[in-house]
Amino acid sequence: MRDTVQLNVEINDLTARTEILGISKDVAAATVKTPGSVQSVTTLREDVHSALATRTDSVAAVMKEKMDSYYSVPDNVDEEDAFFVGDMGEVIRQHIQWKEMLPRVEPFYAMKCCPDPMVIKTLATLGTGFDCASRTEIETALEYGVDPSKIIYANPCKQTSHIRYAAAKGVHMMTFDNADELRKIKQHMPNAQLVVRILGSDGSRSLCNLGLKFGAPPAIVPSLLQVAKDLELNVIGVSFHVGSGCFDAQVFGDAVKAAAGVIEVAKDFGFEFSMLDIGGGFPSIDDLIPSHIRVIAEPGRYYAASAFTLAVNVVARRAVSRDVKNVEDLVSGEVAVQAPTSANDHPAFMYYINDGMYGSFNCITFDHQICTPRVLAKNGTFMFGAETTEPEYPCSIWGPTCDSIDCITKEGSLPELNVGDWMYFDNMGAYTLAAASRFNGFKKTVILYTNTYKGHN
Numbered sequence: 001m002r003d004t005v006q007l008n009v010e011i012n013d014l015t016a017r018t019e020i021l022g023i024s025k026d027v028a029a030a031t032v033k034t035p036g037s038v039q040s041v042t043t044l045r046e047d048v049h050s051a052l053a054t055r056t057d058s059v060a061a062v063m064k065e066k067m068d069s070y071y072s073v074p075d076n077v078d079e080e081d082a083f084f085v086g087d088m089g090e091v092i093r094q095h096i097q098w099k100e101m102l103p104r105v106e107p108f109y110a111m112k113c114c115p116d117p118m119v120i121k122t123l124a125t126l127g128t129g130f131d132c133a134s135r136t137e138i139e140t141a142l143e144y145g146v147d148p149s150k151i152i153y154a155n156p157c158k159q160t161s162h163i164r165y166a167a168a169k170g171v172h173m174m175t176f177d178n179a180d181e182l183r184k185i186k187q188h189m190p191n192a193q194l195v196v197r198i199l200g201s202d203g204s205r206s207l208c209n210l211g212l213k214f215g216a217p218p219a220i221v222p223s224l225l226q227v228a229k230d231l232e233l234n235v236i237g238v239s240f241h242v243g244s245g246c247f248d249a250q251v252f253g254d255a256v257k258a259a260a261g262v263i264e265v266a267k268d269f270g271f272e273f274s275m276l277d278i279g280g281g282f283p284s285i286d287d288l289i290p291s292h293i294r295v296i297a298e299p300g301r302y303y304a305a306s307a308f309t310l311a312v313n314v315v316a317r318r319a320v321s322r323d324v325k326n327v328e329d330l331v332s333g334e335v336a337v338q339a340p341t342s343a344n345d346h347p348a349f350m351y352y353i354n355d356g357m358y359g360s361f362n363c364i365t366f367d368h369q370i371c372t373p374r375v376l377a378k379n380g381t382f383m384f385g386a387e388t389t390e391p392e393y394p395c396s397i398w399g400p401t402c403d404s405i406d407c408i409t410k411e412g413s414l415p416e417l418n419v420g421d422w423m424y425f426d427n428m429g430a431y432t433l434a435a436a437s438r439f440n441g442f443k444k445t446v447i448l449y450t451n452t453y454k455g456h457n
């Protein structure tokens, strides 16, 4: 009886919270797993709340509005700045899809992927957990009202003072993959709920191989468990991360098998595991992992990537001869642009845009992304999402800084653009804003938020 009352209170609270996001009650209710896991609206930051509540335009409409104001006040400097459109509706739809496809797996959002306040707020409101790797990330999650029990400190090599901070805040779940870490944890958080991170794969089937840095080979796991037992620490589970951006589902299968082995081995040391953490991805786990074991995951890009679209302005251009083969020779291949007599006479272009490798496009270096430009606006015509029949010409695209590594693409193809025209890039939410710098005095790209989620049906 008490439990029913408790749950009703939570669902009412959740309804209030989800009205902010426009999510239907049944979907939201499906996110209530454990009584006590729901946060109150009043703990969420007001600015984020009101910004989310106000705007529901499509991404195209937000882009259009910006272009209209750019073309009506062409000399207003700010109108020229690059900008993102962040669609929180996309985050919500990804969450609903997760709940439908992976009902057994609790998502703990990997905050490093995109620590954008609105994304965090949206996911906190939806009731996901959070994967944090540092004191600041933990602080941020707590600031948005996330319960400490819904945070996993998923960094196997932690700074001692950060462990003490986590202990003080009641964040008890954390990963480890080496014996020295266990000794540190014994000293600073002897009551930690530990998760052993194993090397789930060789990383060769992922965009970013995280196994070079983290993860205990399954063969040494018994010795680690022995150390944990001798120190009287509590190991509650096993985790792996197959590498960020894994493109081979088989890798997950193998990693889940390895984890199942570790769950068995742990019994020899007196540890009855209650948790499996499968990092980021979509495996099938039911045949291998007993049903009493709680399964969590740490998706990052799954939630963030598609939610952000980046718009950039062509701030400068150089026409170069089309037969220049090496990027190094491009500048010296500069030609005067005359009206070309045929497409073959047409020059290639070097476009210089106002966001680059040191800003949002750091994903090219750090996340091995390939970013494909599309035309947003040309000579005052809005072209977002439009199919164009215009001929395309070879181009390279360069960021705004004075460093020549600041190149977004060496071999692109676009209709001819002029200085002042705009391009856009889809799927720019993952590992973009998160590590953007202000190198060379270029400011970070601003975000315009919208929420296109229209309800469940």
Ligand SMILES: *Cc1c(COP(=O)(O)O)cnc(C)c1O
Pocket (backbone or CB within 6 Å): 110, 112, 113, 131, 154, 210, 241, 243, 244, 245, 246, 279, 280, 281, 298, 299, 300, 301, 302, 430
């Ligand atoms: C980066 C990271 C993630 C998120 O990976 P995605 O590819 O963005 O899903 C999850 N867990 C850990 C431990 C990570 O380091």
